[in-house]
Amino acid sequence: MPSYKLTYFDARGRAEPVRLLCAAGGIEYEDVRVGGGMEGEQWAELKPKTPMGQLPILEVDGTIICQGKAISRLLAKEVGMAGKTNLDQARADMICDGVDDFGMKLVSIFMDKDEKKKEEMKKEMTEKTLPSFFDLFEKLASAEGYFVGNSLTWADINFFAFVGFISTFMQGDHLQGYVNLNKVMGNVSANPGIAKWLKERPVTQF
Ligand SMILES: N[C@@H](CCC(=O)N[C@@H](CS)C(=O)NCC(=O)O)C(=O)O
Structure with a gap:
């Protein structure tokens, strides 16, 4: 190596x-x-x-x-862990790019120095943007809890890390009721x- x-x-x-x-x-x-x-x-x-x-x-x-x-x-x-076929790899890229697109919105709030504006943007994020992001990603994850195929890929890991950032920055459990996404989180954290x-x-x- x-x-x-x-x-x-x-x-x-x-x-x-x-x-x-x-x-x-x-x-x-x-x-x-x-x-x-x-x-x-x-x-x-x-x-x-x-x-x-x-x-x-x-x-x-x-x-x-x-x-x-x-x-x-x-x-x-x-x-x-990149995906078994070229198509699987493209799907893993797709998930990670999608997480990144959404992540940029959070980063702009994170970097804002105006505390009042920041709180307003966080509220909007919690009520509207976050749920619509998770609604989309819930449909992209399998019932077994993988974004690509039937084993862990970097797409699952990227999503896991991103949810970690969300729960620290936005506080609270924003994944309640998202069965597939909770399975993804479980699969990643269960990796030894x-x-x-x-x-x-x-x-x-x-
Ligand atoms: N697209 C880049 C963005 C990297 C980035 O924004 N890095 C920030 C820290 S999260 C940085 O190095 N900031 C310091 C600077 O720009 O001087 C990536 O995903 O790695």
Whole structure:
């Protein structure tokens, strides 16, 4: 197996789907966490050395790649969790792109500095946008709790990580009544590598 070094801020964020995938696939890697956050000196020094001025990055035997989904897709292929056929792989991409589209809406609320506006946007999100997102994804998940085929793929893991972010940022259980989606969550958390990581991972706010 190549040597892997994953670099991100000291948060779950966009690196957590990658960390969960490594846990599920038994991939060993160095989990580097840049201290001081996005405004810190450590990041100011590292940023110009990254391919697109953003994290996460993954160093694979000395070659650096960025973009969270590209990183996950690569590792998922390495451990057979990308989908069994080209069509399955496209479906996994579709799910992850869909999660990302919705995620961008949450990120814009997350980054907003106006607390009053933020609360209004969160309310709208909880009442309208979140339910419509989950309604769509409930139909995309199987009754067995997989988005692709009949085994765990990076699409299930990405969704799981995203729901984790939602429950921290938006508070509460937004998945009540979504039978298939709860099965997806159960399948991911029951994976032995993931169950171990969830118990041991560093505690961070997001
Ligand atoms: N599309 C990229 C987005 C990466 C991104 O937005 N990274 C943020 C942290 S979540 C970042 O590095 N921000 C610091 C900066 O832009 O200086 C991905 O999915 O990896």
